[in-house]
Amino acid sequence: MLLPIACWRDDVAIERSMGQAVAQVDSVSFNRTVVRYATPDGRVIIPSQGVLYPDGLKVGDNVRVEYDQTNPELTRVAGRTATLSLLPVGTFLVSVWIVIAAVVTVLRRFGVRV
Template identity: 40%
Template sequence: MSPVRAPRLPRVLRRTVVAVAVVLTVLTVALTVAMFVDDASIEGARVETVATVLAVSPLRTGIEFVDATGITIRPTGGVLYPGNLQVGQQFKVEYAANDPSIVRVAGRSAENVLVSVALMLMITWLVAALLITCASRWRPSVGRSARRSGSGGTRIVG
C-alpha cells in the first residue's frame, strides 16, 4: 500500500506564502539599513537650511533648497521622512555637505520609522502564518462531498 500524498496545491501555496513573506522581509530590512546609511552620511557632514516643497506624490516629495555654496539643489530622490508636507511649504532640512542629494527633514531620522517597520514585519508574518494554517487545513472539495454523502463512490446494485 502506497502512502497517501498531501494535495499539491496547499503545499505550493504554503511555499509561495513563505517566499513572499521572506522577500518582503528582506526588502524591508534592506530599506531600513539604507535609511540608517543615509542618516550616517548626513550626520558625518551635516548642514542645515530651509527648503521649499515643489511636489508631493505617494512615492516622493520633491523639494528645492540652496546649499552652502549658493547652488539651488533639487534632489531627484526627494526628501527623506517627508510626512505631512504640503506643496509650497517651507521647512528646515539637513543634508550631507559632501552629497546634497541626501536630504532629510530636520529632526527626523530612521529611528522615527522603526515602529512602523516592526509593525509591518509583524503583520506580514501574521498574515503568512494565517494563510499557511488555512492552506494546511485545506482539503479538496470532491473528497469532502463524497465522505459527507456516505456513498463512498459509485454503487453497483444487483
C-alpha cells in the same frame, strides 16, 4: 528589512558632514517629495530622489532640512531619523506573520500536514 539599514547609512553620511537650510516643498507624490533649497555658496539644490522622511509635508511648506555637504542630493527633514523607518517595516513583518499564521491554521483544519 534592509530599509532601516539604508536609512541609518544615509543618516550617518548626513551627520558626518551636515549642512542646514530652509527648503520649500515643490511637489508631493506617493513615491517622492521634491524640495528646493540654497546652500551657503548660493547653489540651488533640488534632490532628484526627493527628501528623506517627508511625512506630513505639503506643497508650499517651508521646512528645515539637513543635508550631506559632500553630496547635497542626500537631504532629510531636520530632526527626523532612521527610527521613522521602523514602523512601516515592523507593520509589514507583522502583517506577513499574520497571513502565514492564518494559512497554516486553515491548512491544519483541513488535515494538511505543515
